[in-house]
Amino acid sequence: xxxxxALVSLSKNLxxxxxxxxAHDAASPIVEQLCQDLDFIHEALRGVVSDPAFLQEAxxxxxxxxxxxxxxxxxxxxxxxxxGGNRIxxxxxxxxxxxxxxxxxxxxxxxxxxxxxxxxxxxxVGDKIHIEVEEMFRHVRGKIRFIESNKPHVVFHPxxxxxxxxxxxxxxxxxxxxxxxxxxxxxxxRKWIVKGIHAARLNKVLGLNQLEGLYYHPEGGRFVETQxxxxxxxxxxEEILRCMFVFFQQVGFDDADYWRKIATHAPHEAMxxxxxxxxxxxxxxxxxxxxxxRRFSRTQILQALDHNVPADVITPN
Numbered sequence: 509x510x511x512x513x514a515l516v517s518l519s520k521n522l523x524x525x526x527x528x529x530x531a532h533d534a535a536s537p538i539v540e541q542l543c544q545d546l547d548f549i550h551e552a553l554r555g556v557v558s559d560p561a562f563l564q565e566a567x568x569x570x571x572x573x574x575x576x577x578x579x580x581x582x583x584x585x586x587x588x589x590x591x592g593g594n595r596i597x598x599x600x601x602x603x604x605x606x607x608x609x610x611x612x613x614x615x616x617x618x619x620x621x622x623x624x625x626x627x628x629x630x631x632x633v634g635d636k637i638h639i640e641v642e643e644m645f646r647h648v649r650g651k652i653r654f655i656e657s658n659k660p661h662v663v664f665h666p667x668x669x670x671x672x673x674x675x676x677x678x679x680x681x682x683x684x685x686x687x688x689x690x691x692x693x694x695x696x697x698r699k700w701i702v703k704g705i706h707a708a709r710l711n712k713v714l715g716l717n718q719l720e721g722l723y724y725h726p727e728g729g730r731f732v733e734t735q736x737x738x739x740x741x742x743x744x745x746e747e748i749l750r751c752m753f754v755f756f757q758q759v760g761f762d763d764a765d766y767w768r769k770i771a772t773h774a775p776h777e778a779m780x781x782x783x784x785x786x787x788x789x790x791x792x793x794x795x796x797x798x799x800x801x802r803r804f805s806r807t808q809i810l811q812a813l814d815h816n817v818p819a820d821v822i823t824p825n
Contacts, residue, residue: 512552514542515574515581522579522677529656532610535675536652543612543649543673550761552583560773566748567741569796578607578678586619586672587742587751588795589665595620595806596798600723600734601639601662603629607676609655611647615758616670618648622809624660629724637724637731641813647672660724662809669754669793726804726812734801743796746777753781754793762786 518538525531542548556562556571569585589596601624623643631638639660647653655661657679723734742748756762764786771782784791 511555511574512548514538514548515552518542518675519574519576519579519581522675523576526681528608528677528679528681531677532608532654532675535610536654539610539612539673539675540650540652543614546759549583549614549759550763553756553759553761554766557770563749563752563770563778564773564775566745566752566775567743569742569748569751578676578682580674580676582674583614584611584672584674585751585755586616586663586666586670588667588669588793589803590747590795590797593665593803593805596665597802597804597806597809598663598665598798599802600725600737600804601660601731601809602723603658603660604655604676605722606657606679606682608657608679609674609676610652611655611672611674612652613647613649614671614673615755616668617666618646618670619666620644620646620664620806622662623655624662626656626659629658629660629721635732637733639724639731639813641810664806665795665798669751669758669795671755671758726808729811731812737801743798745775747794747796749775749778749781750791750794751796753778753785754791756785757791762788 518535521535522528522531525534552573553571556573569587571583572580573583574581586598598619621644622641623645625640625642628640629637721733723737724731725734743751762785767782767786771779774782781791783789
């Protein structure tokens with residue numbers, strides 16, 4: 509993977525700033541500029557797609573652009589639900605542990621989301637979790653969103669495919685993440701060490717992010733923690749590739765010479781998509797089927813709240 513200089517600069521600014529909240533605030537206009545810069549988007553995509561394994565192994569709606577310890581920068585796709593369902597969650601209600609997130613819309617009309625009050629998932633009586641809504645909104649172009657650590661939220665499948673540029677970091681400087689950066693040249697060793705730390709339940713002591721207590725769902729008119737949640741793949745290769753190529757058309761990533769080279773090692777499911785991309789034939793935006801463990805309606809989410817949703821946060825869409 510070839511990392512774009514703008515990504516390297518952005519990551520260094522986050523890593524070198526002891527005040528991570530201030531660093532994300534300073535990153536917001538940079539993220540907004542990058543979201544509008546198609547030359548940057550194209551070059552960043554080349555750094556990912558040119559790896560022969562990427563399209564062959566496609567099962568997530570994500571393009572990883574840069575990882576350095578706790579700093580992660582990626583392009584994410586948000587696809588419609590394939591059966592035409594309306595206001596269906598793309599994933600369970602969740603938070604990101606100690607991670608901060610700054611994100612901007614790159615393409616498409618955006619998606620609806622609900623932010624809940626900071627750390628409200630910690631308010632529990634037995635297995636019931638008292639989650640309270642803070643804001644309902646649509647993530648659209650030109651409005652950078654910031655989600656602080658330990659803040660539950662949920663995203664709904666959009667009506668048509670859209671994409672975001674996402675920038676993550678820890679909410680404070682962690683010595684363990686500096687060690688992870690030193691091990692980046694040895695990914696196998698790093699993965700083995702991290703797995704061992706989690707297995708020994710030393711992640712909190714050593715500054716690794718939690719793996720449990722991140723996901724929640726409505727059940728019987730209340731919120732409960734989703735047990736044994738291991739995030740499943742987003743879909744099979746055929747539907748994930750289709751979403752990716754719809755995105756490539758959205759952002760004009762369609763250079764014929766480049767894609768003819770990619771076609772020499774692309775999976776067979778990608779071949780008709782590459783042909784459509786080169787010729788300019790529209791690729792149908794069919795979306796994904798989704799996973800039953802992550803499929804909840806907006807009504808189920810609202811009915812599981814402890815209190816009536818304040819009128820000033822309800823959006824008409």
